[in-house]
Amino acid sequence: MPELPEVExxxxxxxxxxxxxxxxxxxxxxxxSFVGPCEVVKGHEIVGFRRYGKALIVDLSGAVxxxxxLRMTGQxxxxxxxxxxxxHPSDNFTAELPNKQTRxxxxxxxxxxxxxxxxxxxxxxxLPTEEVLKDKFIASLAPEPWQTKPEDLYEKFQRRKNSPIxxxxxxxxxxxxxxxxxxxxxxxxxxxxxxxxxGNLSLKDTKKLVEGACKVMSASIxxxxxxxxxxxxxxxxxxxxxxxxxxxxxxxxxxCTKCGREIQKIRVAGRxxxxxxxxxxxxx
DNA sequence: CTAGGATCCTGTCAGC
DNA sequence: TGCTGACAGGATCCTA
Numbered sequence: 289m290p291e292l293p294e295v296e297x298x299x300x301x302x303x304x305x306x307x308x309x310x311x312x313x314x315x316x317x318x319x320x321s322f323v324g325p326c327e328v329v330k331g332h333e334i335v336g337f338r339r340y341g342k343a344l345i346v347d348l349s350g351a352v353x354x355x356x357x358l359r360m361t362g363q364x365x366x367x368x369x370x371x372x373x374x375x376h377p378s379d380n381f382t383a384e385l386p387n388k389q390t391r392x393x394x395x396x397x398x399x400x401x402x403x404x405x406x407x408x409x410x411x412x413x414x415l416p417t418e419e420v421l422k423d424k425f426i427a428s429l430a431p432e433p434w435q436t437k438p439e440d441l442y443e444k445f446q447r448r449k450n451s452p453i454x455x456x457x458x459x460x461x462x463x464x465x466x467x468x469x470x471x472x473x474x475x476x477x478x479x480x481x482x483x484x485x486x487g488n489l490s491l492k493d494t495k496k497l498v499e500g501a502c503k504v505m506s507a508s509i510x511x512x513x514x515x516x517x518x519x520x521x522x523x524x525x526x527x528x529x530x531x532x533x534x535x536x537x538x539x540x541x542x543x544c545t546k547c548g549r550e551i552q553k554i555r556v557a558g559r560x561x562x563x564x565x566x567x568x569x570x571x572x
Numbered sequence: 573c574t575a576g577g578a579t580c581c582t583g584t585c586a587g588c
Numbered sequence: 589t590g591c592t593g594a595c596a597g598g599a600t601c602c603t604a
Contacts, residue, residue, distance in 0.1 A: 290597065290598095291597060291598095320580095320581090342598080357598085357599090358597095358598090359598045359599070360581090360596070360597070360598050360599095361581090361583095361596085361597090361598095362598095376597075377597090389582085405581095405582095406581080406582055406583065407581045407582050407583085407596085407598095408580080408582075409580065409581070409598065409599080410598085425599085447573085447574080448574070448575085449574095450574075450575070451576090455575090455576090458598085458599095459599095460598090460599080468596090468597045469597050470597085471597095530597090537597080538597095557576085558576085558577075558578095559596095559597095560596075560597095
């Protein structure tokens with residue numbers, strides 16, 4: 289679930305709450321969720337946080353780093369004098385921890401950091417700091433939307449010309465950080481039907497799509513990511529920031545904010561996909 | 573090389 | 589109530 293804006297939100301929060309603290313103890317409750325020797329982490333201080341696409345890097349003293357990928361259902365929940373939680377939105381944000389979905393626990397000096405992950409697709413991986421950039425996933429990441437040159441992206445679209453454009457922008461080797469929410473939102477911004485073959489986008493279409501990705505992601509980061517724990521709606525019920533800015537994602541059956549026609553949910557590249565059939569045109 | 577589908581795992585929800 | 593299948597904010601692996 290968590291995409292670039294959510295991971296950026298986590299990074300900023302943890303930098304605020306956890307940096308410069310020593311890791312007193314690590315508990316691995318699910319072997320699959322922790323790659324590498326967990327003993328080497330103990331006793332080291334958190335030096336800082338980095339983010340590459342959807343991957344979070346925790347740099348520790350002793351030239352050791354952690355790479356954390358939340359995949360579909362990962363969450364990082366800081367429990368100190370206050371709670372700070374982000375990632376896949378769920379009751380875990382406010383629940384008693386650890387619980388059934390807790391996979392790794394980091395005891396720090398002023399609180400505890402929980403890595404929760406319902407589906408166990410995510411992981412924490414230990415590696416020497418100098419090898420972070422050599423990690424296969426990190427090394428193959430394309431530039432993020434703000435650094436993407438439309439000309440380069442256009443080239444990649446030509447190479448993948450027969451795939452639906454949505455499938456192509458979900459590929460982290462093509463453009464980094466986009467997931468199912470922001471793919472739908474960026475395509476809506478650009479007025480492009482997600483089923484359009486990538487080869488049918490012009491350079492102008494490509495520019496518009498990059499612009500859309502930048503705008504929707506910046507807006508999300510500015511509002512704290514789409515999945516903060518703290519958002520309470522006016523009526524007192526819980527919500528997430530998603531509903532503050534999403535124009536199509538999870539809005540099937542509701543009117544399009546531009547034209548009033550009904551937002552539809554379809555299936556593209558094996559993923560649930562939300563479109564306005566009137567505002568988004570299939571390019572041929 | 574590309575394109576498409578299966579797969580990892582747990583949980584929830586709709587339909588019968 | 590219980591069962592079944594579909595689906596889920598990701599990425600990789602396998603096959604053609």
